Amino acid sequence: MCRIIRGRFGRFLLLFLTLYATFGLYFLHSFNHDVDKTTIAESPVNEKTINSKNEQNKVLDLMIYQNVKNDSSNLEPIMIKGVLGNYEPKHLVKISGPGENGEGVSLKDGEEKRRGEKSVDDYDGEEKQRGEKSVDDYGFNEVASEKISLDRHARDTRPKECKYWKYPSVDKLSTASVVLVFFDEGWSTLVRTFHSVINTSPKELLKDIILVDDYSDEEHINVRSPEYIKKWNGLVKYVRTKQRVGLVEARAAQGDVIVIDNSLSSPAII
Structure with a gap:
């Protein structure tokens, strides 16, 4: 008889605890829901709040940037909007003249x-x-x-985010050789091309520029070019093939990093 009473009492107690827990959870949920509504009604999201969040995110990004900067072993690039990358030109002077910013002449x-x-x-x-x-x-x-300056500024056609990327420091990266292959090219376009490479490349990473003359006939190339490049004290080199070998074979260079550029181009930044 006692066992029956104990069994019934145990089931009753279990049922009571279950109902108590259910009503307790329901009450807490209703209370929190009302508080959320009140909070939203009393604190609407406005422009100042959004700006504040953006500023907070920017501060967090800068903290990450600083941590990465202090980490000498880091080789991963990071992107922080609003903060210019470490290889971006910091002060660009606007220059007017024919062909500036890629305009036609x-x-x-x-x-x-x-x-x-x-x-x-x-x-x-x-x-x-x-x-x-x-x-x-x-x-x-x-x-x-x-009529166009040899040091003219080309239009920056990169995606907007490109200028916000931070890359490893120069001591973590290999230097690069830029190879320009050409045949009977116009003088001004040829010279403007390697001027652009010099002006837009990180000086610490640009090892040299190699002008590969694929057996040109033009005198302004095979006579004038070797003299003109002497002002760069070895940064710009001139190589002339003994016969026409074609662009593909002339581009067969070896090194840590080789950049093959077209002889008719003015890169905005390298």
Whole structure:
């Protein structure tokens, strides 16, 4: 008889505890839900709150940046929006002139000028003939190209996030050789190309620029180029093949890091 009573009492106690726990959880859930509604109603999200969160995130990013900077073994690049990368140019001076920021250069002859069309310079007589001939020889107007500064700034066409990447320090990276292969190239475009490489590359990482002349016939290349590059004291080298070998074979260079660039380009940044 006692066992029966104990068994019933145990089941009753278990049922009571179960119901008590259920009602307790329901009460807590209802209370928290009301508090959340009150909090949301009393503290609406506004622009200041969003800006504050952005500032907090920026501070956290800077802390991560500082930790990575102090970690001498770190080789992983990181990206922090709003903080320029360690290899980005810090002070860019805006320069005006023909071809700046990648703008096209238009030359007009006397008749076109009399009609009111704009031009960067006179374009008549011998210059016009030379310009038309260069279009046949090189595929572009060499006279117009000569109006553009050899150190002109090209437009930065990279995705926006690129300038916010921080890369390992120079002592963790290999130096690079940039190889430019060309044949009978126009003088101004050839020189502007390696000027751009020099101006936009981290100086500590640029080992040299190798101009590979694939047996050109033009005198301004095989005579003028070797003299012109002496001002860089070995940074720019000139190599001339003994016969035409083609671009593929001329690009067969060896080294830690080899960058093959087109001889008709002006990189915004390397």
